[in-house]
Amino acid sequence: MAPRKTPTVPSVKRAFAVLETLAASRAGLALPELSRRLGLPKSSVHCLLLTLEEGGYLERSAATRRYMLGVKLFNLAHAAFAGIMIRKQAQPFLHALMQETGLTVHLAILEQNEAVLVAKLEPPGTLRLATWQGKRMDLHCTGVGKALIAHIHEDELSRILRENGLPRHNENTIVSISKLRSQLAEIRRRGYSVDDEEDELGTRCLGAPVFDASGAVVAAISIAGTVDQFCGERLSGYAGKLIRAASEISATLKPVRVPEQIV
Numbered sequence: 001m002a003p004r005k006t007p008t009v010p011s012v013k014r015a016f017a018v019l020e021t022l023a024a025s026r027a028g029l030a031l032p033e034l035s036r037r038l039g040l041p042k043s044s045v046h047c048l049l050l051t052l053e054e055g056g057y058l059e060r061s062a063a064t065r066r067y068m069l070g071v072k073l074f075n076l077a078h079a080a081f082a083g084i085m086i087r088k089q090a091q092p093f094l095h096a097l098m099q100e101t102g103l104t105v106h107l108a109i110l111e112q113n114e115a116v117l118v119a120k121l122e123p124p125g126t127l128r129l130a131t132w133q134g135k136r137m138d139l140h141c142t143g144v145g146k147a148l149i150a151h152i153h154e155d156e157l158s159r160i161l162r163e164n165g166l167p168r169h170n171e172n173t174i175v176s177i178s179k180l181r182s183q184l185a186e187i188r189r190r191g192y193s194v195d196d197e198e199d200e201l202g203t204r205c206l207g208a209p210v211f212d213a214s215g216a217v218v219a220a221i222s223i224a225g226t227v228d229q230f231c232g233e234r235l236s237g238y239a240g241k242l243i244r245a246a247s248e249i250s251a252t253l254k255p256v257r258v259p260e261q262i263v
Contacts, residue, residue: 011048014040018048019057019069028066086219087119090210090249094121094221097245101238103223104129107210108137108144110152113160115145115220129203129224137199140166140180141173143207146193147220150184151209157184172197191243197227204230206239208246212253221246 021037022029031049035042049067052058056072090107098105098121107119114136122128131137139145139160149157166175174180187193195205205224209217223242230238 014038014044015048015052018045018052019073022058022067022069028061028064028068030065030067034067084118086210086249086253089252090119090219090221093245093249093252094119097221097223097241098123100241101223102126103225103229103238104131106131106144106222106224107219108148108222109219110139110148110217111136113139113164115139115142115148117144118219127226130200131224138167138169139164141169141195141198143193143195143205143222143224144220145207146180146183146187146195147207147209147222148217150187150193151217169199170197170201172201174198190239192239195222195224202227206230206235206242208242210246210253211250218253219249221249 017038018034021034029037031042031046034049035045038045049058049060053060053067053070057070058067059070060067086109087107094105094107102123104123104126105119105121106117108115108117110116115138117131117133117135117137120131120133137145139149149160152160161177161180166173166177166180168175174183183193191208193207195203195207197203199205203224204227205222207220207222210219210221212218221242223238
């Protein structure tokens with residue numbers, strides 16, 4: 001194996017070792033036992049534990065002084081598993097949409113107040129967009145983001161807007177809450193969202209929500225390309241193809257069953 005040019009971070013490796021050791025313990029572990037199992041000084045392990053606890057990744061029992069995995073880890077595991085399952089079921093429809101439109105296709109889920117891309121399909125010979133699987137994107141200025149929040153409960157939307165704000169990416173970015181709410185109402189009416197160079201200049205994107213069997217939005221798909229690719233009558237044609245693909249994916253989705261080991 002060729003040597004790495006970029007060094008790794010030892011403290012991050014030790015933090016993962018803490019999580020993996022606790023995951024293998026049924027009742028959690030106290031600091032002395034963790035230190036012994038990891039072969040690290042108590043002071044070093046204590047710093048790692050405090051950092052992970054502060055971030056919500058660990059919880060500590062005041063009665064037993066044992067550390068256990070925190071709720072945030074379970075939320076991350078659930079989001080990851082849901083993303084994998086949806087991606088698997090959506091894959092053939094995403095591929096067909098890419099071939100039909102000749103545009104870049106994305107699949108995203110809502111996670112921690114952001115749109116997280118869990119799939120990207122890019123047709124050969126097209127301009128590569130600055131997106132990748134795992135990229136986190138703002139909700140108010142992206143096609144998938146607006147599609148994800150158009151149908152959520154008003155209280156949840158207010159919380160997200162309060163916590164995230166409306167960061168400006170360029171002169172086209174929506175920075176008015178009233179204007180965003182108006183756009184979300186329009187998305188609910190017509191079935192798709194538009195990112196008109198709001199996230200990145202020179203790029204346009206259409207997004208559509210994906211619903212599960214209960215009618216809740218669990219993901220969003222989008223088609224993206226250059227401004228020239230979305231000019232004129234092409235936009236309405238693309239929108240119809242996008243909505244159809246989102247409806248086909250929605251029809252295939254069944255409730256996601258999370259494995260017992262991450263419940």
